[in-house]
Amino acid sequence: MTMTRDLYELGELPPPGEVPRQMYAALIRQERYGMPQNAIKVEVVDVPPLGPGQVLVLVMAAGINYNGIWAGLGTPVDVIAARQRKGDPHDFHIAGSEGSGVVWATGEGATRFQVGEHVVFGGLKWDEQADDIRLGADPTTSKSQAAWGYELNFGTFAQFTVVDEYQLHPKPERLTWEEAGCFLAGGGTAYRQLRGWAPHTVQPGDPVLVWGGSGSLGSMAIQIVHQFGGVPIAVVSSQEKAEHCRRLGARGVINRSEFDHWGRLPDCTDTTAYNDWLDGVRAFGRSFWDALGERRSPRIVLEHPGQDTLPTSLYLCDNGGMVVTCAGTSGYNGDVDLRYLWMFQKRLQGSHCANTQEFRAVTELVAAGRLDPCLSRTAPFTDIAELHQLMYDNAHPPGNMAVLVNAAEPGTTGLPGGGAK
Numbered sequence: 001m002t003m004t005r006d007l008y009e010l011g012e013l014p015p016p017g018e019v020p021r022q023m024y025a026a027l028i029r030q031e032r033y034g035m036p037q038n039a040i041k042v043e044v045v046d047v048p049p050l051g052p053g054q055v056l057v058l059v060m061a062a063g064i065n066y067n068g069i070w071a072g073l074g075t076p077v078d079v080i081a082a083r084q085r086k087g088d089p090h091d092f093h094i095a096g097s098e099g100s101g102v103v104w105a106t107g108e109g110a111t112r113f114q115v116g117e118h119v120v121f122g123g124l125k126w127d128e129q130a131d132d133i134r135l136g137a138d139p140t141t142s143k144s145q146a147a148w149g150y151e152l153n154f155g156t157f158a159q160f161t162v163v164d165e166y167q168l169h170p171k172p173e174r175l176t177w178e179e180a181g182c183f184l185a186g187g188g189t190a191y192r193q194l195r196g197w198a199p200h201t202v203q204p205g206d207p208v209l210v211w212g213g214s215g216s217l218g219s220m221a222i223q224i225v226h227q228f229g230g231v232p233i234a235v236v237s238s239q240e241k242a243e244h245c246r247r248l249g250a251r252g253v254i255n256r257s258e259f260d261h262w263g264r265l266p267d268c269t270d271t272t273a274y275n276d277w278l279d280g281v282r283a284f285g286r287s288f289w290d291a292l293g294e295r296r297s298p299r300i301v302l303e304h305p306g307q308d309t310l311p312t313s314l315y316l317c318d319n320g321g322m323v324v325t326c327a328g329t330s331g332y333n334g335d336v337d338l339r340y341l342w343m344f345q346k347r348l349q350g351s352h353c354a355n356t357q358e359f360r361a362v363t364e365l366v367a368a369g370r371l372d373p374c375l376s377r378t379a380p381f382t383d384i385a386e387l388h389q390l391m392y393d394n395a396h397p398p399g400n401m402a403v404l405v406n407a408a409e410p411g412t413t414g415l416p417g418g419g420a421k
Contacts, residue, residue: 025158033074036388056105061181062156068095096156097149098122100180118171172367182400183373186216187362188354200322204229209298214241214398244398252291265311265335307331322347374399
């Protein structure tokens with residue numbers, strides 16, 4: 001890599017082959033932990049070094065997801081302190097777990113992508129030489145895996161980022177930078193939840209309950225269920241979000257604001273409280289039948305709210321069906337009545353992000369026009385804290401949001417000035 005200048009402004013591209021010493025990045029610092037609007041500030045830091053098997057990417061656009069919110073809150077994990085305990089000297093965190101950009105330089109042994117190629121990237125990182133992976137483990141289950149842009153530093157909210165080569169996928173040519181930068185995290189996670197846990201992979205005719213149907217994960221999940229012949233039923237909180245889900249292929253929607261049985265499962269010995277909860281969950285189940293148009297239970301329930309909804313999910317899931325969860329945005333205490341689990345032989349499955357094959361499958365579906373990235377809002381890099389705050393407040397528009405980084409303006413697919421493609 002050639003370094004001849006300290007810093008370039010956002011949207012001002014270095015000459016091919018030149019890597020500046022510093023870059024603009026949206027930083028989280030421990031003294032700012034709290035609400036996203038205060039936790040995330042744009043500062044100048046050094047461009048991260050490039051190692052073997054790695055690729056330096058010029059970031060064009062980046063997607064907004066909950067990893068940035070958790071990192072900025074500093075709870076339940078102080079990600080900066082956690083890394084420092086392992087010897088990391090950095091006192092800041094750069095979030096961002098998905099994005100689009102241009103291969104700018106390659107490290108030793110990184111040969112699958114060439115300088116100038118347009119790519120999308122994100123997901124987990126792992127050690128390809130780890131014993132469990134070399135013995136055949138799915139890399140997402142490896143003891144070496146960690147969430148890039150959350151547990152690991154130097155995510156996509158910066159002019160440059162360094163990724164392991166397996167994190168890269170060809171950018172769908174038809175997409176703008178911001179469309180390409182916003183679908184991989186939610187799309188890959190939903191794909192694994194719905195297609196990664198045989199025999200509970202979505203099949204033609206399968207009813208599937210999708211929590212948070214209008215969000216990033218839900219928007220992609222509805223489309224994936226529909227693509228593979230399943231029948232998606234979405235849970236939302238407003239009429240606007242319901243219409244968004246129907247446009248994506250949901251057969252029906254349930255408005256969760258019409259119910260009040262959410263939260264921790266009452267103790268089964270508290271007969272009054274438990275029966276009140278049963279009344280609520282059964283009413284919710286009847287709404288599912290109404291939305292589906294027949295009295296069938298969901299074979300798969302795509303979970304992520306966690307504490308508030310898991311008791312309902314497990315109760316509602318069909319006999320022999322699966323509740324698959326990837327998060328706990330309402331809390332981590334997942335109460336279950338074990339009678340419904342063992343007597344009806346249901347499956348409660350954890351699912352984390354996606355592996356390389358699953359990310360590539362989603363990218364190819366998007367490239368073929370079979371999945372819409374569902375970009376709903378694009379903002380300049382300086383508004384990154386505002387978008388995270390909107391998501392935290394659940395005031396963001398349906399679908400996915402993105403920020404421009406080096407892309408000069410929205411709606412573009414190439415580099416400013418007609419640069420490399």
